[in-house]
Amino acid sequence: MRRLGGRVLDFLTIEPLRIRSILRLILIALIALLVHYTKVEHRNDAVFTAVLIAYAVGAVAWLIFLIKNPARWWFGWASTFTDVAIVLVLCIASGPATISLYPIFFLLPISVAFLDSPVITGLLGLSASFGYLLAWAAYATQDQEMGGTIPALVYVQVGCLLWFTAAITALSFTLARRRARVLGLLDVRRRLIAESMRADERNNRELSEHLHDGPLQNLLAARLDLDELRDNPSPEGFDRLDAALRETVTALRTTVATLHPQVLSQLGLTAAVRDLTQRFQQRWGTPVQADLEDVGRPDAQALIHRAARELLSNAHKHSRATSLEVKLHRRPGGTVLQVSDDGVGFDPAILARRVSEGHIGLASLVVAVEAVGGSMDFSPHPGGGTLVKVTVPDQLGSDHFT
Structure with missing residues (x-):
């Protein structure tokens, strides 16, 4: 560099x-x-x-x-x-x-x-x-x-x-x-590249710890139960084995969905964003009003889904919002995602400072959107809070990536 x-x-x-x-x-x-x-x-x-x-x-x-x-x-x-x-x-x-x-x-x-x-x-x-x-x-x-x-x-x-x-x-x-x-x-x-490399290392370490402390331990416990069942078959043993396997499957599904949402590849962007808003409400209890148009499968659907996930996460962590609104619409030549909240607001001028502090999520998202010819606009939301508008073109060149 x-x-x-x-x-x-x-x-x-x-x-x-x-x-x-x-x-x-x-x-x-x-x-x-x-x-x-x-x-x-x-x-x-x-x-x-x-x-x-x-x-x-x-x-x-x-x-x-x-x-x-x-x-x-x-x-x-x-x-x-x-x-x-x-x-x-x-x-x-x-x-x-x-x-x-x-x-x-x-x-x-x-x-x-x-x-x-x-x-x-x-x-x-x-x-x-x-x-x-x-x-x-x-x-x-x-x-x-x-x-x-x-x-x-x-x-x-x-x-x-x-x-x-x-x-x-x-x-x-x-x-x-x-x-x-x-x-x-x-x-x-x-600084963004340096922090991105450190973030990748942290994510890999966290994923490794998650797999080791969760699914792997469950599988080891299931193996012990299986050895015990060979010698002393019992309904309680089969119940423990079944519970361990179910818990492992659930944990692995959650991990796989985090890495690449299955609903995105199977059902498309609109369904994936709707699933994202529903899981956000269930986890944090913050109401999300979703106005989602069927936009099909644009080339940059993975990037738009990532933008929705990042913006919802930031709204929960930093804005202290009590309600959010997510809109997804088609426009001539592009797809538009809007995420608004009623929180404390956001000044995009602090992006560079946040990168220097190690917070690269939003900054890297802005770079990725601009790299494919799109734009991210931040503006005050009427009545307080922040409105973020992400516009991404439908057709991406071979040199673009998400």
Whole structure:
């Protein structure tokens, strides 16, 4: 799991850097073409050309380096610092011909947009916009032909830069939130898998103890009774043997029904959910109102049955509900299960914390439902309590599992 999480983290880090490097190369080529076709005269043509060529060669080498090497935390900041330094050098070498470098100012906010830092992206974009305006103000005061007046086109260009800064900052904000969500999901998934493995171990141990202390002991007692009956046949002995065997059969049936409800495979989902609600009422004494439509045998019936069992169990353990309602209906393309109670309510935001505390039942159910293309929605129930709506599509792809 660590290896998978590390690969995802590397992808989230290195892939944006590669995209930036490709965009940088395209922008350098466009600047070279722009300067060539506009035939502007720079303050120092030799220095400008040398810096631009070195910039292009360095950009190609940097892209190759990123392709062949894993990500490091300083890669993004190093490339950003280099971009800013190159832009400054090109502006100084260009002098009043900076207008031909206008597209390169778009590079500055882009250079940090992929670093998931909206604040720095916005600050650098604003610096590029007003830096371009200040450069023109300085050139206007030095150029006698301009008479100290900045051309109106420059203000339009600055407006474009400001608009671009706002757009790229919003993009950076979106990327930062998405990255945080992905990393959060990876962390929850890691903890969920770890807790699931521990839960499997606990369940196996409990099942082993249950079989050992129940059916196995009954069978051993029945064998002793059988040995005794061979020597001293008596009605009491046969009664004890019959009782032990009946108790063993009942215990094994209960265990098998827990592992895989027989009614689900024989009679379908609706009958299995009805049986589940009836057994819940008998065991805990909490009334359950069932509104169950015949939904047939959807592909995900085992998952829906598991959802009903888990939600009823949670309602008993945590909600302190005095009554529940279970609905099962068909919808175009899917099956909908609704479980509502009149308990204390539930905040789905605590799922991640409950996973860290070792409670994985509901969290793993949410993951399983979403894995098959379904959804689980939690909402307050009118009058108090919680309403949980589970929607699962009828047809599942081969890559889905329950």
